[in-house]
Amino acid sequence: MIVLASQSGSRRAMLEAAGIPFRAQPAHIDERALEASLEGAAAAEVAVALATAKAQHVSRETSGAVVLGSDSLVSCGGRRFDKPASRENAAEHLRFFSGKVMELHSAAALVRDGEVLWAEAALAQLRVAELSDSFIAGYLDAEWPEVAACVGVFRIEGRGVQLFEAIDGDYFTILGMPLLKVQSALRRLGVLVR
Incomplete structure (x- = not known):
């Protein structure tokens, strides 16, 4: 069993569906504050740093356990975006994204007793x-406040798919x-067996 250093319903659902x-x-x-300390770093690097920091934080309280941290960042038009602070902020984000390619960087890290065992990011580009x-x-009438917790202001498994032309x-x-x-x-760490 691993420890998921997250309260994300989406991440929990993924692990449950996969039988992990x-x-x-x-x-x-x-x-x-961590993002600010990494000013100028690439979005993927920041996502990995955030995922790792979350896993390391929880690993201090879970001796011997493999802890999974994860984080996602959106960049678009040379800007990095966090979760919207309000419905008005969500509308501003969507207006900015309109007609552009959004880059979604999702990272994960596995940590045991503070030691990083593995960390990596993946990229999805959404037009x-x-x-x-x-x-x-x-869209916000239908999806707010649920998308307040979503970087990029969308849930791809719901109406958010309507935002995109290509992925x-x-x-x-x-x-x-x-x-x-x-x-x-x-699997490489022996936590999952095939």
Whole structure:
């Protein structure tokens, strides 16, 4: 059994569906302060650092356990985006994404007793359709506040799919964790057996 250092329902659902035994213990770290300390770093590097910090934080409280941390970042048009702070902020994000390619970096890290066993990021590129103000308003009427917890202001498994014209990347990365890479790493560590 692993420990998931997250309160994300999407990440829990992925592990449950894959049949990977786990228990969840959210990490409480100052993500914005860590991001600020990595000013100028590539988005994938920041995502890996956040995933690793979450796993390391929880590993201090779970001696001997393999802890899985994960994080996702969106970049678009040279800017990095966090989860929207309000519905108005979500609408601003969507207006900015309109007609552009959104890059979603999802990272994961496995840590035991503070030691990083593995960490990696995956990239999905999502081409956002041209979004009218009326579409954005209707979309947020249907999806807010659920998408407040979603970087990129969408749930691909729901109405969020309507935002996109094309997607290059795997489904799990888009859901918020590079699950195929995580499974491979867990197998190499002997945590999962084939």
